[in-house]
Structures are given as structure tokens and as C-alpha cells.
Amino acid sequence: MKIAFIGGGNMATALIAGLATQAAHQFHVVDPNPDALARLAADYGVSTASGIDAELASVDVIVLAVKPQQMREVASRLAPHLGSQLVLSIAAGIRSADLSRWINGYGAIVRAMPNTPALIKQGITGMVAMPGVTEGQRAAADSVLRAVGQTVWLDDEALIDPVTAVSGSGPAYVFYFLEAMQAAATEMGLNAEQGKQLALATFAGATQLAAQSDESLETLRQRVTSKGGTTHAAISSMEGAGVKAAIVDAMKAAAARGRELGDELGAD
Ligand SMILES: NC(=O)C1=CN([C@@H]2O[C@H](COP(=O)(O)OP(=O)(O)OC[C@H]3O[C@@H](n4cnc5c(N)ncnc54)[C@H](OP(=O)(O)O)[C@@H]3O)[C@@H](O)[C@H]2O)C=CC1
Numbered sequence: 001m002k003i004a005f006i007g008g009g010n011m012a013t014a015l016i017a018g019l020a021t022q023a024a025h026q027f028h029v030v031d032p033n034p035d036a037l038a039r040l041a042a043d044y045g046v047s048t049a050s051g052i053d054a055e056l057a058s059v060d061v062i063v064l065a066v067k068p069q070q071m072r073e074v075a076s077r078l079a080p081h082l083g084s085q086l087v088l089s090i091a092a093g094i095r096s097a098d099l100s101r102w103i104n105g106y107g108a109i110v111r112a113m114p115n116t117p118a119l120i121k122q123g124i125t126g127m128v129a130m131p132g133v134t135e136g137q138r139a140a141a142d143s144v145l146r147a148v149g150q151t152v153w154l155d156d157e158a159l160i161d162p163v164t165a166v167s168g169s170g171p172a173y174v175f176y177f178l179e180a181m182q183a184a185a186t187e188m189g190l191n192a193e194q195g196k197q198l199a200l201a202t203f204a205g206a207t208q209l210a211a212q213s214d215e216s217l218e219t220l221r222q223r224v225t226s227k228g229g230t231t232h233a234a235i236s237s238m239e240g241a242g243v244k245a246a247i248v249d250a251m252k253a254a255a256a257r258g259r260e261l262g263d264e265l266g267a268d
């Protein structure tokens with residue numbers, strides 16, 4: 001496939017890196033930042049442009065990977081270059097109907113929410129198609145994002161904000177938890193490298209165990225928690241500090257911010 005990216009930042013780089021190892025795709029990246037373009041050209045042989053250009057007319061998929069605040073301006077410049085390409089937006093908050101309106105009513109739009117583990121093909125993407133998307137375009141969108149991990153199709157676009165809160169932003173929560181585990185390890189006398197190695201292997205092992213087990217997450221946690229033992233001391237401390245409730249509140253705040261971005265940036 002020939003795939004254009006408007007915006008060549010963190011998420012576009014993660015997707016290109018994952019896709020580049022898959023098949024012989026051709027990439028075209030539009031970004032005003034010459035350093036970002038030079039890096040992507042050197043690493044992945046992409047063709048580049050500093051602004052939206054005629055090259056877009058010949059691609060299969062146009063991935064909109066600019067910040068939500070930049071989406072309206074970018075979308076308004078796309079219309080003259082569109083024919084039958086799939087427009088695949090990965091912006092948090094921006095609703096398909098608003099995007100379509102900004103592109104003169106273009107209907108071949110899929111809204112997706114990937115995450116940065118796409119960089120190593122371990123991503124997961126929630127996605128929803130507008131009614132004007134053909135089966136072929138839907139398959140193209142799925143193929144782009146399955147090249148970098150799993151895909152989950154949604155029937156209701158309102159669920160993209162919760163997906164953003166769980167898996168789009170989720171890698172940051174995991175890194176935050178790992179940072180805390182490493183900090184605790186060093187406070188208790190291990191060195192930073194040992195703390196990181198122990199925390200990372202524990203996370204990887206526990207998530208693999210949960211993925212391969214038929215048992216609930218709660219049961220798996222209880223199996224680690226011996227009566228009167230060390231884990232019980234830790235979990236009691238977390239419960240006392242309201243850690244679980246704070247995580248639930250934090251994720252609801254992420255989803256609310258997605259809806260707020262949609263309201264703010266989609267308003268006429
Ligand atoms: N990072 C993540 O984990 C995820 C991000 N997303 C979504 O992906 C989108 C991009 O996020 P992210 O990659 O983190 O952001 P970045 O800021 O890293 O990337 C955006 C890029 O777009 C460039 N840009 C600005 N204006 C234009 C323009 N008019 N035309 C083309 N390019 C332009 C920016 O240049 P400059 O920096 O010079 O402004 C920057 O290089 C966002 O909408 C975000 O919601 C979705 C899932 C996960």
C-alpha cells in the first residue's frame with residue numbers, strides 16, 4: 001500500500017516503524033519540521049513534504065497524525081486531493097462527523113485510537129468506521145493497524161473516548177507504575193538497573209500469565225497474596241491509600257478530556 005502520514009511525530013513514527021517491517025509499503029510524510037522529516041527519511045526511506053502536496057492524490061490511505069488542535073486546519077486543506085483514499089484519523093477527541101464536515105462532507109473516514117507499543121508491533125487499536133467507508137477501505141484500515149498489533153472494531157464512536165483512556169493513554173500508566181516500582185527498589189537498597197530489570201520482568205511475566213490463564217485477574221492476585229504475608233501488607237497499603245479508586249478516577253478523567261477536546265475543537 002501507499003500510505004501518507006500528515007504529521008510525522010511520535011505516533012506516526014511508531015506506526016511507520018511497525019509497518020516498515022511488514023511488507024513493502026511506500027510512505028509519504030507531511031510535516032513542517034525538517035528534523036522530523038530527515039529522521040524518518042533516513043530511518044525508513046519515506047518521501048517527505050513540508051506541506052500538503054499533490055502526492056496525496058496517489059496514495060491508498062491518508063493517516064491524520066497531527067495534534068487534535070491542528071486537525072481542523074489540516075482537514076480543510078485535504079479536500080482538493082481526495083478521490084477514493086481512506087482517511088484514517090488517530091487524533092484523540094476529534095469526531096468523525098466534524099472531520100467529515102471540515103473535508104467538505106468526505107465520508108471515507110475511519111477513526112482509530114492506537115498506542116505507542118505499535119513501535120514494536122505490540123500495539124492495540126480501537127477503531128470505528130463512518131457509514132461511507134467501503135468494505136475494501138475498512139479492510140485497508142484494519143490491515144494498517146493489524147500490522148502493528150491487535151485491532152478492536154467498535155460499533156459506537158462514543159466508545160473511542162473510553163478506549164483512549166484504557167489503551168491509548170494506557171502505556172503511560174504502565175510506565176508510571178514501573179517508575180514507582182523502580183523508585184521503591186532503589187529506596188530499599190537495590191540499584192536502579194536491578195530495580196528496572198525486576199520491575200519489567202515482573203510486569204511482563206504477570207501480564208503473560210494473565211493473558212494465558214482462564215482465571216480472573218482477582219483470583220490471580222489472590223494466589224500471590226498469602227495470608228498475613230508480604231503481598232497482603234502491600235495491597236492493604238494500596239487499598240488504604242485509595243490507589244484503585246484513584247486509577248479509576250484518572251482513567252475517567254482521560255475519557256472526559258477526550259470528550260471535552262471533541263466539544264471544544266468540533267464546535268463551529
Ligand atoms: N502519542 C500517543 O501515544 C498517541 C497519540 N495519538 C494521537 O496522535 C496524534 C499525534 O500525536 P503525537 O504523535 O503524540 O504528536 P506529535 O506532536 O509527536 O506529532 C504531531 C506532528 O505533527 C506536526 N504538525 C504540526 N502541524 C502540522 C501540519 N499542519 N501538517 C503536518 N504536520 C503538522 C508536528 O510538528 P510540530 O511539532 O513542529 O508542531 C509534529 O511533528 C494526536 O492527535 C494524538 O491524539 C493517538 C494515540 C496515541
Ligand SMILES: O=C(O)[C@@H]1CCC=N1
Pocket residue numbers: 092164168169
Ligand atoms: O495524550 C494524548 O492526548 C494522546 C492520546 C492517547 C495517547 N496520547
